[in-house]
Amino acid sequence: MKARKWVYILTAIIMIMTMLASCAQQPAAPAEPAKQADQAEQPKKIKIACLTGNIDDNGWNTAGYRGCKAAADQFGAEMDSNEEVSIQTAEKVLRDYASQGYDLIICHSSTSKEAIFNTAKDYPETKFLWTDGDEASGNVAVIKPWSQEASYLAGILAGKMTKSNIIGVVGGMDIPSTHRSYYGFEMGVKEVNPDAKLMVAWIGNFVDMKAGKEAALSQIEAGADIVWGNGDGQNIGVLQAAEEKNVYAIGAVTDQYNVAPKVVLTSVDWGFLYGMPLVVKDIVDGKFEGKVYDISLAQGADLSPYHDNADKIPDDVKKLIEEKRKAIIDGTLKIPIVDTAQ
Amino acid sequence: MAESIRELHPKPWKQWIKRISDANWISTVLVVLLAFLVGGLLILAIGGDPLRAYLVLIKGSFGNRNGFAETIVKTCPMLLAGLSVAIALRTEFWNVGAEGQIYAGAVLTGLASIYIQGISAVIHLPLALLAGALGGGLWAFIPAILKARLKVNEVITTLMMNYIMTFIFSFLVDGPMRDWVSGLNISPQIEKTTWLPILLAKTRLHSGILIAILAAVVLAVILRKTVLGYQIRAVGGNTRAARFAGIAVENTMVKAVIISGMLAGLAGAIEITGVQHRLIAGFSPGYGFLGLAVALLASLNPIGVIFSALLFAALLNGADAMQRWASVPIAMVAVIQGLVIIFSAIRFFFNRSTLKRKAGS
Numbered sequence: 001m002k003a004r005k006w007v008y009i010l011t012a013i014i015m016i017m018t019m020l021a022s023c024a025q026q027p028a029a030p031a032e033p034a035k036q037a038d039q040a041e042q043p044k045k046i047k048i049a050c051l052t053g054n055i056d057d058n059g060w061n062t063a064g065y066r067g068c069k070a071a072a073d074q075f076g077a078e079m080d081s082n083e084e085v086s087i088q089t090a091e092k093v094l095r096d097y098a099s100q101g102y103d104l105i106i107c108h109s110s111t112s113k114e115a116i117f118n119t120a121k122d123y124p125e126t127k128f129l130w131t132d133g134d135e136a137s138g139n140v141a142v143i144k145p146w147s148q149e150a151s152y153l154a155g156i157l158a159g160k161m162t163k164s165n166i167i168g169v170v171g172g173m174d175i176p177s178t179h180r181s182y183y184g185f186e187m188g189v190k191e192v193n194p195d196a197k198l199m200v201a202w203i204g205n206f207v208d209m210k211a212g213k214e215a216a217l218s219q220i221e222a223g224a225d226i227v228w229g230n231g232d233g234q235n236i237g238v239l240q241a242a243e244e245k246n247v248y249a250i251g252a253v254t255d256q257y258n259v260a261p262k263v264v265l266t267s268v269d270w271g272f273l274y275g276m277p278l279v280v281k282d283i284v285d286g287k288f289e290g291k292v293y294d295i296s297l298a299q300g301a302d303l304s305p306y307h308d309n310a311d312k313i314p315d316d317v318k319k320l321i322e323e324k325r326k327a328i329i330d331g332t333l334k335i336p337i338v339d340t341a342q
Numbered sequence: 343m344a345e346s347i348r349e350l351h352p353k354p355w356k357q358w359i360k361r362i363s364d365a366n367w368i369s370t371v372l373v374v375l376l377a378f379l380v381g382g383l384l385i386l387a388i389g390g391d392p393l394r395a396y397l398v399l400i401k402g403s404f405g406n407r408n409g410f411a412e413t414i415v416k417t418c419p420m421l422l423a424g425l426s427v428a429i430a431l432r433t434e435f436w437n438v439g440a441e442g443q444i445y446a447g448a449v450l451t452g453l454a455s456i457y458i459q460g461i462s463a464v465i466h467l468p469l470a471l472l473a474g475a476l477g478g479g480l481w482a483f484i485p486a487i488l489k490a491r492l493k494v495n496e497v498i499t500t501l502m503m504n505y506i507m508t509f510i511f512s513f514l515v516d517g518p519m520r521d522w523v524s525g526l527n528i529s530p531q532i533e534k535t536t537w538l539p540i541l542l543a544k545t546r547l548h549s550g551i552l553i554a555i556l557a558a559v560v561l562a563v564i565l566r567k568t569v570l571g572y573q574i575r576a577v578g579g580n581t582r583a584a585r586f587a588g589i590a591v592e593n594t595m596v597k598a599v600i601i602s603g604m605l606a607g608l609a610g611a612i613e614i615t616g617v618q619h620r621l622i623a624g625f626s627p628g629y630g631f632l633g634l635a636v637a638l639l640a641s642l643n644p645i646g647v648i649f650s651a652l653l654f655a656a657l658l659n660g661a662d663a664m665q666r667w668a669s670v671p672i673a674m675v676a677v678i679q680g681l682v683i684i685f686s687a688i689r690f691f692f693n694r695s696t697l698k699r700k701a702g703s
Contacts, residue, residue, distance in 0.1 A: 080666065087526065088618070088625050092412060095546065096662060099408030111526055114619075122544040205526070 046077040046283060049097040051085045052108045060206070060232035063254035064108030064131060067272035071280040077104075091115035098123040104283055106131065106276065110175060110206070116140060127288055129279050131272060132177050138290045141279055145270035147177055147252075148184030148335045149297035149328050151230075153321050154250050154268050155188020157303075158196075158226050160317040161248055161265070165196045168219030170238045172206040172231025176339035181230050181252065181268060183338040192320070199224055206232035213237030220245045228252070230268075239264055248312075255304035265313060267304040274300025298329045366641055369689055373639060374653065377681035384677060385670055395668040399675075402663025403656035411545030413652070413659045415617060419444070419626065421554040421651035422609035423633025425561055426478075428642040430602035432565070432578040433595040439485060439500025440606040441630025442507035443478035447607025449511060450477030451614045452519065452529055452621040455536035463535040470536040471553070471611045478607015479600045481507060486599035490592035504630070512623045519621060529621035538616040548616035555648060557605060562644040564601075574598050606630060635679065638686040641693075654679065 050068035052061040065081065072079035080102075082093050090112040097105050098119055106129045107116050113133065120128050120140045133142040158167050167189060171178050182200070189196050199222065201215040212234025216227045220241060226248040229235030235252055236259055242249035243260035251259065251267030275295035282288045295301045303321070306313060327333035382392035403413045423440045430437035437443075454473035458466065485499035514520075514529070521530040538548040565571035573594040576584040585591050609629060618625050636654055640646030661675035 082662075086624075087528065088622055088627075091546070095408050095412065099406055111524075 046075060046104065046280070047102045048072050048077045048079045048280065049102045049105045050079060050081040050108070051090070051093055051097075051106060052081065052083055053085055054083050055081070057233065057236070058254075058256060058259050059235055059251075060253050061108065063270065063272045064106070066254070067131075067274075067276035068106050068108075070273050071277040074277050075280050075284050077280065085109050085112065087111050087115075091118060094119040094128075095122075098126045103127060104129060104280065108272075110173075110177075127283060129276070131276070132270070134176055136290050136292050140290050141288065142292045143272065143275040143279070144292045144294050145177060145272070145275065145301045146294055146296040146335075146337070147181040147268055147270050147301055148187075148337060150268040150301055150303045151181040151184035151252075152188040152328075152335045153303045153325060154228060154266065155185040155190075156192050156321055156324060157188075157265060157313070157317065158185070158228060158250060159189040159191070159193035160320070161313065162193065162196055162226050164223050164225045165193065166219075166223040166225065167196055167198050168216060168224035168227035169198055169200045170212050170215045170219070170227065170229050170231075170234060171200065171202040172212075172234050173204060174202045177270075178231050180337050180339050184335050185228060185230070185268075187335065203234050206234065209233055209237035209240075211237070213241045216241035217245070220247055226250070229256075235259075251304070257304065257307045257309075261308065263309075264307075265309050266306055269300070269302055269304050271295040271299060271301030297325070366643075370639060370641065370646065370650075370686075373685040373689060374682060376685050377678055380681050381674065381678040385674060388670075388674075390668065390670045390674075395664050395670040395674070398668045399657070399660035399664045401660075402667075403660035405663075407542070408545055409659065409663075411542050411547035413655050414551050415546050415548065416655035416659055417651050418548075418550045418554045418616070419609040419613050419629040420632055420636050420654050421551075421648055422557060422605050422612070423629045424636030424640065424647040424651050425554075425558055425633075425644055426602045426605035426609070426630075426637075427633045428637035428640065428644060428647055429561060429565075429574070429605065430482075430599050431637060431642055432574050433591075433598040434578060434581060435486070435489065435595055435599050435602075436497050437482065437485075437500050437599065437602050437606075438497055438631070438634065439482065439503050440602075440609075440633045441626060441628060442500070442504035443481045443603045443606035444610035444613070444626050444630050445504075445507045445511045446481035446603075447474035447476075447478040447610030448614050448621060448625065449507075449514060450474055450607070451536075451611040452514075452532065455532035455615065456519070456530055459533055461535065466533065466535040467538070467615065470532070470615055471608060474611020474614070475604040475608045478610065479604040482599050482603020482606070483596070486596045486603075490596050508623075511621070515621050515623055521620070527623065531620050532614065536615050537619060538612065546617060548612075550612035550616040553608070553612060557608065558644045558648050561601075561605075565644065570594070570597060606633070632679075635683045635686070638690050639682055641686075641690070653682075 048068060050065060052064045055061045055065040068079060085093060090109060094105060094107060094115055104127045108131050110132055116128055116130050117140065120138065124139055126139060128140045130140055131143045132145060136142040171182060186198060189198060199219045203211040203215055212229065216238040219227060227238055227242050228250040229238035230252055232253060235256060239249050239251060239256060239260040242263045247263065248265050249260060249263045251264050253270050255269060256267045257264045275293060279293055324333060385392040385395050402409055404410050426440045427437050451470045451474035455470040481503065485496050485503060488494040488499055489496045516527045519529045521528055538550050541547045541549050565575060573589050576589055577591050577594050581591055613625055614621065632654055636647055636650045639650040657675050657679055661672045664670050665672045
């Protein structure tokens with residue numbers, strides 16, 4: 001009996017407090033319709049959702065987020081971002097955004113193919129951008145960075161800078177985008193330094209920093225005096241290894257100078273910062289298609305600045321790279337796209 | 343005392359209505375209200391608007407077709423995990439190993455649905471689900487028999503076996519069962535014949551929820567209408583009295599724990615066949631542990647578990663929306679969950695100690 005009495009008293013207290021709480025909140029309520037009216041007067045904004053991993057990774061996710069942000073800012077779009085895209089959760093997050101009427105959902109994750117196409121099928125009106133993907137169709141567009149071009153320039157740099165004639169390359173997964181990068185890099189190296197030997201390791205994923213570092217360390221042990229991280233998360237480990245052993249390094253995907261300022265000469269930028277606005281522009285102009293958007297060197301998939309390491313690179317090397325760069329831009333030099341192993 | 347007598351002698355139909363208005367129900371609602379009230383005060387304290395936050399939370403989890411579907415998708419594993427914990431706890435067995443049993447179930451479901459090929463869905467899907475239940479049951483059997491025969495504390499064994507199973511799982515998807523084509527540490531896609539049918543078009547709402555609700559009903563019937571159920575309730579009500587009455591207490595406990603493991607294994611099976619369609623490490627974000635909260639909130643009542651699982655799923659699913667539209671951090675949902683757990687645990691131990699005191703006097 002006693003317990004029941006307490007239950008009644010507690011119920012009463014809760015009811016009273018709920019009423020009090022709702023009274024206290026009432027003055028705030030009228031503010032809302034006014035706000036909505038405000039919004040109605042403006043022209044309809046494009047709503048962009050940006051799905052990445054942790055955007056502070058100084059690599060892949062940072063690059064993707066900056067690209068989304070640039071696209072949204074450039075076209076005055078409303079942007080929302082989610083940094084929790086993993087293979088287990090991608091589809092849920094995609095469906096959340098799609099059901100909330102977002103116009104464009106940018107899924108910056110090579111591994112989310114099934115999640116994207118499953119969602120895109122159920123939301124034919126919503127546009128999806130998959131970076132970097134290997135298949136576009138219907139309402140799913142793909143950005144294909146022509147990373148082989150800047151990689152070719154990076155290869156020239158590496159071939160010229162090495163003294164031991166051993167160059168280390170630590171790749172993430174061997175997927176089309178990293179494969180064509182590798183091909184371009186190798187082509188650049190061989191062109192300026194046919195004697196140089198390339199040591200190549202693919203660690204098999206894009207997340208394992210430690211494995212990247214181990215691979216780079218063992219290449220440095222074996223005599224490599226310049227290492228290139230070709231891919232995403234493992235790059236951080238590669239650059240750290242280079243910094244520890246004080247050998248030159250080249251980054252990828254985005255400008256990775258900040259990761260190891262002493263040793264990073266440049267990075268192979270994949271150009272998401274320039275590619276994503278192109279797609280949004282097509283949406284604004286009503287010309288969006290589920291197609292592959294190629295981002296060439298001329299469009300921004302370029303070599304990053306040398307920053308404070310510029311004076312460590314001989315002037316003739318810089319001149320050679322600039323010449324080749326111009327040749328690529330004006331179309332006289334073509335770097336073939338080789339997406340798969342032959 | 344009155345409570346336990348009624349438990350031992352189920353009264354006819356009309357008594358059910360009385361049962362619904364029983365204090366148990368009210369106290370459950372109270373626990374939830376209290377948690378939301380305290381949570382609301384905390385939201386106020388960090389400068390948020392609790393009413394708006396809660397409205398957005400509800401809207402996020404039930405407000406549209408997709409939100410509703412995703413909430414039900416999340417309800418499914420939590421319901422089964424809740425049932426799993428509840429049935430074991432009915433015999434005073436603290437199964438904190440539901441997470442490991444979920445993974446164990448997923449492994450066998452994966453084996454059955456990837457490597458058995460070319461048979462009709464009518465056979466293949468039930469086979470895959472049964473394999474999952476079997477996996478969970480086997481994994482739960484180990485700590486059960488250890489407790490029954492050697493009196494090894496089950497909290498430690500079940501908890502530790504979670505790690506063993508999640509690491510076995512990671513090893514499998516990283517090696518023997520890995521899909522090398524994908525380049526990721528995931529298994530190949532399971533056969534289409536083992537995919538649970540979708541209930542609501544254009545969403546992920548799969549028919550696993552029907553299985554889960556059915557499991558709850560079956561469990562309620564087992565508890566009320568069968569000899570095993572009677573024994574379980576007797577052991578849970580008063581172990582010593584049950585022993586004096588000639589019930590094989592250890593035997594009953596082992597049976598209940600196997601059922602418990604099977605339910606958790608089924609949760610894993612349904613996540614694989616309904617949602618992921620592959621074995622992926624980390625596919626369960628701790629459903630097994632949430633099961634404990636779900637079961638406690640429902641006072642170990644199988645039918646109650648349906649609703650408490652729904653509540654927890656809605657909380658999880660609406661959290662994103664709450665952060666986005668009401669600027670209340672996602673962590674707040676964890677706080678509310680924590681409050682629900684604390685209040686239901688207080689009630690659980692309060693109930694138990696008063697029962698015991700009454701029984702002892």
